Amino acid sequence: MRAPNAAPLLAVDNLSVDFGEGSPKALSGVSFELRRDEVLGIVGETGAGKSVLARSLLDLLPEGGRIVEGDIRLDGASVLGLSETEQGKLRGARIALIGTNAKALLDPVATVGAQIARVLRAHRACGRREAWAAAVDLLAQVGIVNPERRAKAYPHELSGGMAQRVVIAMAMVANPDIVLADDATLGLDATIQVQVLDLLVKRCRELGAGVVLITHDLGIIAHYCDRVAIMKGGRIFELGEVGRFLEGPRDDYSRTLLDAARVRPTPMAGQGEGGGVTDEAHAKPLLDVRRLEKFFPIAGSTEVVRAIDDVSFSVGRGETLALVGESGSGKTTVGQCLVRLLECDGGGITFDGVDITDMPAKEFRPLRRRLQMVFQEPYVALNPRWPVRALIAEPLRLDPGLDAKGREHRVRQLLDLVHLPLSLAEAYPHELTAGEQKRIGIARALATGPDFVVFDEPTTALDIRVRAQIIDLVRDLQAEIGMSALFITHDLNSVRSLAHNVAVMRHGKIVEYGETEAIFAHPTQDYTRMLLSAELPIEQGLLQRDRAEARRLAGTA
Structure with a gap:
């Protein structure tokens, strides 16, 4: 256990960064310390300056960025003003960076083993064979099964979680003193995220390294960090021990973030003002799916991938069903089949008492207004050449009763x-x-007044407050218009705040199905x-800290 008064490994003093005249400072007067064997979490919304801070520590600011004030000291010695050669020796050897989207960080035309060996030889005098053996050993240390075979794989042949483990191996190859993890688990499945974070923190503890864990997830902070810094607008607004922060933040902005991250109880189905439904209507499901199947052929083979395999569920009026599971489980494919973006290969879909499974496109067209989908990547689904007004107005053309003036009025209503x-x-x-892009996607889906909406990962990779706002928005819409929804996600906190029922998918099948509270309490x-x-x-996370502190006090009493 580190001594509380030990000299800091890293000291950042009054650091300020700007990107040229006329632009506000990206960092303004940032100060903090990091000690060995400490995990410091840095939290803030998009644009807070978190990534600029990480890159300042490595002298890797984007073009135009420059440190205009302050100092950065490593073991008491300033690292500002070092030559490019000296900075190169510092990076990787003493300070390592792990970024988001591991596959984008890896060389697509080199095997992962060769890439790790290349980094190792840049920091240690060793031959090719020795470096390769060390690379394989590192892959084993970060939990990759069959490391000898995986070392010969290319990045595109790895899963997202496996690629992130490779990046961690590369970061740890020279036993650095400091590891900067910049949203290193963003977009990963919850199970993979925990595995990666467990691995990262464990390895750093073993090496006695300090960790700067940059994230927008306060759940990660609660479970993995010793101290936390809250950033906004290039400044640190609050800095302190995590347990004390979770019990009561000092700053108003910090309290807002913490409140937004907490789980809120799920409302009862159909209980909203103006959106309530009668017992008679509720008894008959709006959407009924029976033994649904969808197969995809494997290129060069007679075999198929069973993306959806004998899936059944129903959704009542005003209800939300959460469909959860890891990447590749078939969740999005289910959603696309429901709105007929994909044709199913077996089973049946009944909507409001009508079998729509094999309904001809001409007959289904009037029903499409009542069945809509909000896509996971709204930016991809939005025509970049159209303004928001045109994007929202486009689906309104399905309504022949609306003229240009009526469409304009409806656009205003939807905004x-x-x-x-x-x-x-x-x-x-x-x-x-x-x-805002997510909200425009929702507005487009709601334009035709649908009864049922598929939300595909609507909260993925969003800031804490924005994620809470999207969840509140969906809840409000259910209360106001009695909308039913399929909520596809791997964000379990969102499920607990929004869904009435949960279906758990794995390998194309639903393996558990029931009321949300029952599933969470007794899976x-x-x-x-x-x-x-x-x-x-x-x-x-707070409870675990309280227990750990009680054990520590009992041991010293």
Whole structure:
């Protein structure tokens, strides 16, 4: 255990960064210390300056960026003003960076073993054979099964979690003093995220390294970090021990983030003002799916991938069903089959009492207004050449009763419904934040007044507050218009705040299905228990800290 008064490994003093005249400072007066064997979490929304800070520590600021004030000291010695050669020796050897999207960080035309060996030889005098053996050993240390074979694989042949483990191996290859993890688990399945974080923190503890864990997830902070810094607008607003922060943040902005990250109880189905449904209507499901199947052929083979395999569920009026499971489980394929973007290969779909499974496109067209989908990547689904006004108005052309004036009025209504200002009507997709893009996707889906909406990962990779806002928006829409929804996600906190029922998918099958609270309280399947064990609720993290502190005090009493 480190001495509380030990000299800091890293000291950042009054650091300020800007990108040229006329632009606000990206960092302004940032100060903190990092000690050996410490995990410091840095939290903030998009644009807070977290990544700029990480890259400042490595002298890897984007073009135009420069440190205009302050100092960075490693073991008491300033690293500012070092030559490029000296900085090169510092990077990787003493300070290592692990970024988001591991596959994009890896060389696509070199095997992962060769890439690790290349980094090792850059920092240690060793031959090719020795470096290769060390690379294989590192892959084993980061938990990759059959490391000899995987070392010969190319990045595209690895899963996202496996690629992230490779990047961790590369970061740890020279036994660095400091590891900067910049949203290193963003977009990974919950189970893979926990595995990667467990591995990263364990390896750094073994080496006595300090870790700067940059994230927008306070659940990660609660479970893995010793101290936390809250950033906004290039400044640190609050810095302190994690347990104390979770019990009561000092700053108003910090309290807002913490409140947004907490789980809120799920409302009862159909209990919203103006959106309630009668017992008679509720008894008959709006959507009924029976033994659904969807297969995809494997190129060069007679075999198929059973993306959906004998899936059955129903959704009542005003209800939300959460469909959860790891990447590749078949969740998105189910959603696309429901709205007929994909044709199923077996089973049946009944919507409001009508079998739509094999309904001809001409007959299904009037029903399409009532069945809509919000896509996982809204930016990809939005035409970059159209302003928001045109994007929202496009689906309204399905309504022959609306003229141009009527469509304009409806656009205004929809912007208001998803809590966006009218001023954004003339903006283009690239001018919107990720949260605004999600809201435009929702507005487009709601344009035709649907009864049922498929939300495909609507909260993935969003900031804490924006994620909470999207969940609240879906809840409000159910209350106001009695909308039913299929909520596809791997964000279990969102499920607990939104869904009435949960279906757990694995390898194309539903392995557990029931009421949300019952599933979370008493899962019956090992796979469900594994998913739930990967959840990182803030309350549980605080409880674990309280227990650890009690054990420590009992041991010293």
